[in-house]
Amino acid sequence: xxxxxxxxxxxxxxxxxxxxxxxxxxxxxxxxxxxxxxxxxxxxxxxxxxxxxxxxxxxxxxxxxxxxxxxxxxxxxxxxxxxxxxxxxxxxxxxxxxxxxxxxxxxxxxxxxxxxxxxxxxxxxxxxxxxxxxxxxxxxxxxxxxxxxxxxxxxxxxxxxxxxxxxxxxxxxxxxxxxxxxxxxxxxxxxxxxxxxxxxxxxxxxxxxxxxxxxxxxxxxxxxxxxxxxxxxxxxxxxxxxxxxxxxxxxxxxxxxxxxxxxxxxxxxxxxxxxxxxxxxxxxxxxxxxxxxxxxxxxxxxxxxxxxxxxxxxxxxxxxxxxxxxxxxxxxxxxxxxxxxxxxxxxxxxxxxxxxxxxxxxxxxxxxxxxxxxxxxxxxxxxxxxxxxxxxxxxxxxxxxxxxxxxxxxxxxxxxxxxxxxxxxxxxxxxxxxxxxxxxxxxxxxxxxxxxxxxxxxxxxxxxxxxxxxxxxxxxxxxxxxxxxxxxxxxxxxxxxxxxxxxxx
Amino acid sequence: xxxxxxxxxxxxxxxxxxxxxxxxxxxxxxxxxxxxxxxxxxxxxxxxxxxxxxxxxxxxxxxxxxxxxxxxxxxxxxxxxxxxxxxxxxxxxxxxxxxxxxxxxxxxxxxxxxxxxxxxxxxxxxxxxxxxxxxxxxxxxxxxxxxxxxxxxxxxxxxxxxxxxxxxxxxxxxxxxxxxxxxxxxxxxxxxxxxxxxxxxxxxxxxxxxxxxxxxxxxxxxxxxxxxxxxxxxxxxxxxxxxxxxxxxxxxxxxxxxxxxxxxxxxxxxxxxxxxxxxxxxxxxxxxxxxxxxxxxxxxxxxxxxxxxxxxxxxxxxxxxxxxxxxxxxxxxxxxxxxxxxx
Numbered sequence: 016x017x018x019x020x021x022x023x024x025x026x027x028x029x030x031x032x033x034x035x036x037x038x039x040x041x042x043x044x045x046x047x048x049x050x051x052x053x054x055x056x057x058x059x060x061x062x063x064x065x066x067x068x069x070x071x072x073x074x075x076x077x078x079x080x081x082x083x084x085x086x087x088x089x090x091x092x093x094x095x096x097x098x099x100x101x102x103x104x105x106x107x108x109x110x111x112x113x114x115x116x117x118x119x120x121x122x123x124x125x126x127x128x129x130x131x132x133x134x135x136x137x138x139x140x141x142x143x144x145x146x147x148x149x150x151x152x153x154x155x156x157x158x159x160x161x162x163x164x165x166x167x168x169x170x171x172x173x174x175x176x177x178x179x180x181x182x183x184x185x186x187x188x189x190x191x192x193x194x195x196x197x198x199x200x201x202x203x204x205x206x207x208x209x210x211x212x213x214x215x216x217x218x219x220x221x222x223x224x225x226x227x228x229x230x231x232x233x234x235x236x237x238x239x240x241x242x243x244x245x246x247x248x249x250x251x252x253x254x255x256x257x258x259x260x261x262x263x264x265x266x267x268x269x270x271x272x273x274x275x276x277x278x279x280x281x282x283x284x285x286x287x288x289x290x291x292x293x294x295x296x297x298x299x300x301x302x303x304x305x306x307x308x309x310x311x312x313x314x315x316x317x318x319x320x321x322x323x324x325x326x327x328x329x330x331x332x333x334x335x336x337x338x339x340x341x342x343x344x345x346x347x348x349x350x351x352x353x354x355x356x357x358x359x360x361x362x363x364x365x366x367x368x369x370x371x372x373x374x375x376x377x378x379x380x381x382x383x384x385x386x387x388x389x390x391x392x393x394x395x396x397x398x399x400x401x402x403x404x405x406x407x408x409x410x411x412x413x414x415x416x417x418x419x420x421x422x423x424x425x426x427x428x429x430x431x432x433x434x435x436x437x438x439x440x441x442x443x444x445x446x447x448x449x450x451x452x453x454x455x456x457x458x459x460x461x462x463x464x465x466x467x468x469x470x471x472x473x474x475x476x477x478x479x480x481x482x483x484x485x486x487x488x489x490x491x492x493x494x495x496x497x498x499x500x501x502x503x504x505x506x507x508x509x510x511x512x513x514x515x516x517x518x519x520x
Numbered sequence: 521x522x523x524x525x526x527x528x529x530x531x532x533x534x535x536x537x538x539x540x541x542x543x544x545x546x547x548x549x550x551x552x553x554x555x556x557x558x559x560x561x562x563x564x565x566x567x568x569x570x571x572x573x574x575x576x577x578x579x580x581x582x583x584x585x586x587x588x589x590x591x592x593x594x595x596x597x598x599x600x601x602x603x604x605x606x607x608x609x610x611x612x613x614x615x616x617x618x619x620x621x622x623x624x625x626x627x628x629x630x631x632x633x634x635x636x637x638x639x640x641x642x643x644x645x646x647x648x649x650x651x652x653x654x655x656x657x658x659x660x661x662x663x664x665x666x667x668x669x670x671x672x673x674x675x676x677x678x679x680x681x682x683x684x685x686x687x688x689x690x691x692x693x694x695x696x697x698x699x700x701x702x703x704x705x706x707x708x709x710x711x712x713x714x715x716x717x718x719x720x721x722x723x724x725x726x727x728x729x730x731x732x733x734x735x736x737x738x739x740x741x742x743x744x745x746x747x748x749x750x751x752x753x754x755x756x757x758x759x760x761x762x763x764x765x766x767x768x769x770x771x772x773x774x775x776x777x778x779x780x781x782x783x784x785x786x787x788x789x790x791x792x793x794x795x796x797x798x799x800x801x802x803x804x805x806x807x808x809x810x811x812x813x814x815x816x817x818x819x820x821x822x823x824x825x826x827x828x829x830x831x832x833x834x835x836x837x838x839x840x841x842x843x844x845x846x847x848x849x850x851x852x853x854x855x856x857x858x859x860x861x862x863x
Binding site: 172173179186266 | 568569570571572590592593594596598599600602603605606607608609610619620659663665669
C-alpha cells in the first residue's frame with residue numbers, strides 16, 4: 016500500500032471546513048416558510064435580468080475593445096490597455112454609490128454643472144454600473160483568445176476579397192467565441208454575487224433581498240434565497256468548466272494600421288465609458304472631500320479594516336499551505352483543493368448568512384471577530400492556494416533531490432528547501448487575500464461585531480444615513496487598495512504566463 | 521502587369537524598405553531573396569495592402585496605391601500564399617477554394633489540376649503539409665488574381681517535398697499566366713524557380729536580374745556569397761583576360777575596374793578542375809573532403825598564396841585529405857571580377 020502524503024490529513028480537515036457553510040445553509044433553509052411565491056419569482060427574474068443585461072452590455076463593449084487592443088497598432092499600446100482595464104481597480108459598489116449620488120435633479124452633477132440627468136437607480140442604474148465595471152473581464156479574456164489566433168487567416172480572407180469588418184465577423188469572432196464565453200461567464204458570476212451595486216441602486220436581486228431578510232430577522236428566508244442564488248451560481252460554474260477552447264497552432268499576429276479618424280472613433284467610443292467608470296467617482300469624492308474636509312474621518316475605520324484583513328491574510332496562507340502541497344502530491348489532493356475553491360463561488364452575502372447561523376449555534380463565536388476572519392479566509396482561500404502552489408510548482412525539483420542526496424530526510428528537505436523558496440508565493444497570496452478582505456462589504460456588514468466598523472461598512476452606513484460627504488476618504492482608500500490589488504494580480508499573471516511558456520510543448 | 525516605383529516603408533522612424541523599383545510582366549515570376557530582416561516579407565505585405573507604404577507607389581491594372589491613397593487588400597484582386605497555409609479550419613477543402621464564390625467550376629478546375637479532387641469534402645486539418653499548400657494554391661488561383669504573392673510558401677514543409685512542390689507551383693503560376701512575387705530565404709529555390717531574382721539587404725535591392733546573371737555576374741561580393749559558395753582570387757587585368765595564380769582566365773570586365781589594375785576574380789567550386797594523376801605539377805594540397813551524394817566538395821590550399829579554394833568534383837573522384845593535386849580554372853563563360861578591396 017502506498018503511503019498517504021503528509022499534507023493529506025490537514026487538507027482533508029480544511030476541505031471539510033470549506034463545505035461547512037453550504038451544509039449550514041441547507042439546515043437553515045429547511046425552516047423557511049414559503050417558496051417560489053410571487054415575490055420570490057420577481058427576485059429570481061430581477062437577478063437573471065440584471066445578470067443577462069450586464070453580460071450583454073459587457074460583451075458589446077468588451078469585444079470591440081478586445082479587437083482594438085489585440086489587433087490595431089495603437090500609439091502607446093500598453094497605456095491603452097491599462098486605461099481600459101482600470102475599471103477593474105474600482106470596487107463596483109463604489110462606482111454604484113457615486114453614480115447614484117451624482118445623477119438625478121439634485122445629484123452632484125446637477126449642483127456642479129447644472130446638468131440635470133435622470134436618476135440612476137433600479138435596473139438601469141444597476142446595469143450601467145455593473146457593465147462599466149465588468150466589461151474588462153470580457154475584454155481581457157477575449158483579447159487573450161484573439162492574440163492566440165493565427166492572423167494569416169484574416170489576411171487570406173481579405174486578399175480573397177472579403178472586407179475587413181466581414182473578415183473579423185466571419186473569420187475571427189467564431190474562433191474567439193470561447194474567450195468571449197469565458198469572460199461572459201465571469202461577468203455573470205460577478206453580477207450574481209455582487210451585493211453593493213444592486214443594494215446602492217435599490218434594485219431587488221437575491222443579494223439585496225438576502226440582506227434585507229437578515230436585517231428583518233428572517234434568517235431562514237435569507238438561507239433559502241442564498242440556496243437559490245447558489246443554484247444559479249452552480250449552473251454558471253458548470254458552464255464555465257465546460258468552456259474549452261480548441262487550441263490553434265499559433266501563427267503570425269494580425270496587425271491593423273489605423274487611420275487618424277479610426278483612432279478618433281476609438282477614443283470617442285472609450286471616453287464616455289471612462290468618464291462614467293473613473294472620472295465621475297473620483298470627481299464626486301473630490302467634491303465631497305472639498306465640502307466636508309477630512310476632520311471627521313476616524314482612523315479606527317482603517318485600523319479595523321487592516322487588522323481584520325491582516326488576520327485573514329495570515330490565516331489564509333497558513334491554511335493554504337497543506338492544501339497547496341496536497342494538491343501537488345496526488346489526485347485526491349487535487350480534489351480537496353477543488354473543494355476549497357467552493358468559497359470563491361460563494362457570494363459574500365451567502366457566506367455571511369451561513370456564518371451568522373454558525374455564530375448563533377456556537378455562542379463562543381457569536382459576534383466575534385473570529386467568525387468574520389473565518390468567513391474571509393474561506394472566501395479568499397483560493398487566492399492564497401493558487402499563489403502558493405504556482406510558486407512551489409515552479410521550483411526546480413532537483414533542489415529537493417539535492418537536499419536528499421546531501422542526507423536530509425523528506426521532512427527536513429521540505430522545511431529547509433521547499434518552504435523558504437515558496438516564501439514569495441506566500442507573501443503574494445497573503446497580499447491578495449488582505450486586499451480582497453479590505454474591500455469586502457456584505458459579509459463584513461453581517462459578521463462584524465457590534466461597533467466594529469470598517470472602511471467598507473462605513474461606506475454603507477453613511478449611504479443609509481445620507482451623510483454622503485463622509486464617504487470620500489474611505490472610498491478613495493478603497494479605490495487605492497483595489498488598484499494595488501489589481502496591479503499585484505496582473506503582475507502575478509504575467510509571471511504565470513512565463514512559466515507556462517517555458518513548459519515543453 | 522505590376523508596377524512598383526520607389527517603394528519605401530517605415531516602422532516608426534526606422535526605414536525597413538528603401539526605394540524598391542520594378543515592373544513585372546504578365547506571367548513573370550520574381551523571386552525576392554535576402555537574409556532575415558532584409559525587408560522581403562514587408563514588401564510583400566505592402567503589395568498586399570496589409571501595411572501602409574510610406575513613399576512611392578504600387579499599381580496594377582486599374583488601381584494605384586501610394587502613401588496618400590490606401591487601397592485595402594479586398595479591392596486589389598491580389599492572391600496570397602502564406603507560410604502557414606492560412607486555410608480556414610472550419611471549412612472543407614472545396615469551401616476553402618471556392619471561398620465567397622457562387623460558381624465552383626474554377627475551384628473544381630484547379631483542385632483537379634493540382635491532384636486534389638478526392639479531398640474536396642475533407643477539412644484542412646486532415647491533410648498533410650504538402651496537400652495543404654496545394655489547396656492554398658488552388659484557392660489563390662481559383663480567384664483569378666491580378667497578381668500573386670508567395671510568402672515563403674515552402675518553409676514549413678519537408679525537404680523532400682519542397683523540390684517537387686516548388687516546381688508544381690511554378691507550373692501552375694505559368695498555367696494561370698499571372699505575375700508572381702515569391703519571397704524565400706533559400707537561394708536554390710530562388711535560382712531554380714525565378715524568371716528574375718531580386719536580392720535584398722537592409723531594405724535595399726542589391727541586384728535584380730535573371731538567375732543566371734545574378735549567379736555568374738553578381739553586382740557585389742555580398743550577392744556572390746549569398747547565392748552560392750564563393751572565393752576571390754587576386755589577379756591583374758589585361759583586356760578581358762585576368763592573370764591569376766592558377767594561370768590566365770577569361771573575365772567580364774565592367775566600368776569600375778581598370779585595365780592593368782589589381783582585381784579579384786570570383787571563383788565558384790564548379791569553375792575549378794582537379795588533376796591528381798601527377799601529369800601536371802601539383803599546386804595545392806587537399807585539406808578536407810565532404811561527401812554530398814552525387815558530388816564531393818573539396819577544400820584545397822594553394823601552395824603559393826596559402827589561399828583556400830573549394831572545388832566540386834564527381835563523387836567517384838575520392839581524393840584523400842593531404843593529397844597533392846593540381847588545380848586549374850575551367851570555365852567557358854567569362855568570370856566576374858571586382859576591384860581589389862571594394863565590396
